[in-house]
Amino acid sequence: MTADRKELAALSPEERQAVILEKVNAAGRVLAAGLAQEFGVSEDSIRRDLRDLSDAGLVQRFHGGAARLVTPALDFHRREALHAEEKQSIGRAAAAPIPDGATLLVDSSTTVVRFVRALSPALSLRIITTAVDVAAAALDHPLAEVVMLGGRLGRLTRSATGAGAIDAIRALRVDYCVLGTCGIDHGLTLRADDFEDAHLKSAMIRAANKTLLLATADKLGQAATYEVAPIAAVSALFTSSRDTAILKAIREAGVDVETV
Template sequence: MLTDERRTLILDRLRSQGRVLAADLSAELDVSQDTIRRDLRDLDEAGLLRRVHGGALPRDAGAQPFAERTRRAPAVKASIARRAAACARDGQVIVIDGGTTTLEVARALGDDLRATVVTTSPPVAIALADHPGLEVTVVGGTLRREPLVTVGADAVESLRAVRADLVYLGVCGLHPEIGVTTDDIEERHVKAAMIAGAAEVLALADGDKLGTAMPFVVAPLREVTHLITDHGVTESDLAPYRALGLEVLQA
């Protein structure tokens, strides 16, 4: 396959899948990962994608509107959310991060659950507004328009005062060596505050997010207790996370 053909295929995969992993492209195209990394670097420099550790995202991935993000892999998100929601227990203080998968978790919480929910996500709060057994607190701050979450010093300070039993954490990237990462420095501080006060941290990540890393590190993986991902992830891909002590749950 010629270089231009290979790079066209990479861009096609990116458009259809929302992200690409260097290891997967290397195996599919039967070329070295060094070759794929050069392709991704050159495509990034040409403004055609955004290179991240382990692969690439669309150039405008961080600016996609929330409604558009909800249309990506809805069945996978719903499956992960149902598995995650089953971990909630009566009497807990639960922090729910922003994101489209965490929104599905909110929708999946059983009507019989009696708990306190703290969230930085207005869509999550709205989804829980009619839940009969939950007391819902929305953390104030500056609203980021694309992900629809609150950030800033007020949000961080509020979360530092919460000693949560359980955190449902939305992640942009989850890498065995680099840890939990995100694409926005303000969100990084908010997510770190969530994790710092929690007894259990459930990272919700479909297979495409595993092995990738975004620019801003939220926390090392030793601060995460559970990884909840989809059933399509292979055991070899999960092994590094199990080795670090995470309890892995597949939906």
């Protein structure tokens, strides 16, 4: 082992992650196998490093490596403060048609938190979620049974992710899935910034009789790295967008659209 490699192998995980982040930002992308060889550590160690950097919103993971973010993702609390009035209006509109006795499967989204807070307190509901903030909001509902699905918590999404969470979702059959989205691209595909979040959302859609999608205006026409599902998998879209062209295309795909 060369002197340089010995120095790299002696780094703590935090120090190694700082070096990896510099490499990602300089090169645009890195591969786990190459990093493992360079640092003299196992690929499992590098994968954990890339996962931690991704959870912190600093890189974008892909199978076998990671890439530089075009724009660093905002953390949950900073996102919660953006477009607050739009999110409130969208949440109220999406909550209005929910019937008594419904079982809801709810993902991690600042707009979806507004939806949960807007649910009528007179309704008896079961709310199932992977998201810490959604569960906390649901606990304030006087008649809701709240079920929290477990898994590894992502710092960026503040939601359980991974195989355990997805397996739990696959065992469910619910009335409604309620989702936020990182974007609906011009090909009318739902997109996500996080690989594991994309798989989680996709599993939620398949577990539900109906899927309600909540999206602020900036999300329509917005691309993100990972595919979740075609827009036709959604039953209804609640949005503040006034983009007539993309809304027309979404309606033509068979989705009910309500603008607020």
